[in-house]
Amino acid sequence: MTEAAGPSVEGAREWAERLGWSYGLIAPDPVDRGAALARLDAARAEAQAALARYNEAWIRASRAGSEAWHQEPSVVAAHRLYDEAGSRCLPEALWRAPHRDDIGRSPELPFALLFLEWEARFPQEWTQHAKAWGTKQALIRDLARCDHRDEMVKAKLLDLVEVVVQRAYRCKDREYVRVARAVDCADLRTRLNRAHHSENPWAQLHAGYVLWLLDRPELPNTRHIWRTWLADTRTR
Structure with a gap:
């Protein structure tokens, strides 16, 4: 900075x-x-x-x-x-x-x-x-x-997204999708993919959802979108 x-x-x-x-x-x-x-x-x-x-x-x-x-x-x-x-x-x-x-x-x-x-x-x-x-x-x-050109700020935000996707949902955690979209990069996707393929069921779910939204920037991050994605995931 x-x-x-x-x-x-x-x-x-x-x-x-x-x-x-x-x-x-x-x-x-x-x-x-x-x-x-x-x-x-x-x-x-x-x-x-x-x-x-x-x-x-x-x-x-x-x-x-x-x-x-x-x-x-x-x-x-x-x-x-x-x-x-x-x-x-x-x-x-x-x-x-x-x-x-x-x-x-x-x-x-x-x-x-x-x-x-x-x-x-x-x-x-x-x-x-x-x-x-x-x-x-x-x-x-x-x-x-x-x-987000400040490397310290970006590094902190990447860490926050990585930590949050690995836990049970807490109030306002959904807001971190905004951050993920703002700092989207190869490093973030590597971390999310690692979490998605881990043995942690929360990480599998939350990281998978964030990755899916990163590939669809036109979609809003609403409860309806989350429920639709979740229902589709469970039927696979």
């Missing part, structure tokens, strides 16, 4: 200072993950407390009858504190990110990828500590639209 196209160095540094610890969420060592999960729980609790204080300030100001209650100093200050607290945890920080029309230009990019990798590799921990299906869906769609 070139500096001109990617996030500013200053913005990336700020994100890393606030959330660098979150890489522990995808660490292979359960002790490291446990430490990161404890920090995440504490940070999210702080953000929730800040949100409650903001809501209280909002209610007090609105009841006072001021037409510009949202500009009251107490409301503005409480909202700023909530933003600051949310910027130090996931998924809240991702809700405040700039450049949502082009995530490849945003300093949130590494942490968007991290959030999805966490869900893909440690789904139960993700569900217990930071479940956010809408955020998962939005990030997948954003990443499918971004510039």
Whole structure:
């Protein structure tokens, strides 16, 4: 990623200072993950407390009858504190990110990828500590639209598709077809074919479906298409 196209160095540094610890969420060592999960729980609790204080300030100001209650100093200050607290945890920080029309230009990019990798590799921990299906869906769609000439981003997306097709379906996993179509290449098809011919029944099914759709870019990835393909597969 070139500096001109990617996030500013200053913005990336700020994100890393606030959330660098979150890489522990995808660490292979359960002790490291446990430490990161404890920090995440504490940070999210702080953000929730800040949100409650903001809501209280909002209610007090609105009841006072001021037409510009949202500009009251107490409301503005409480909202700023909530933003600051949310910027130090996931998924809240991702809700405040700039450049949502082009995530490849945003300093949130590494942490968007991290959030999805966490869900893909440690789904139960993700569900217990930071479940956010809408955020998962939005990030997948954003990443499918971004510039994939960045080799790091493309490599991460290839890994995500490979991991996801090998498990039982989870909410919003179907969105990864968008990513597969966006980064379609010989490497991806090799991985999908390997999964399709493995002994893992989920991989056989899901990888086969993604490969079938890659060969038919004109078809939408709908539940009807999935059910039609599945029924046809079972009759062979």
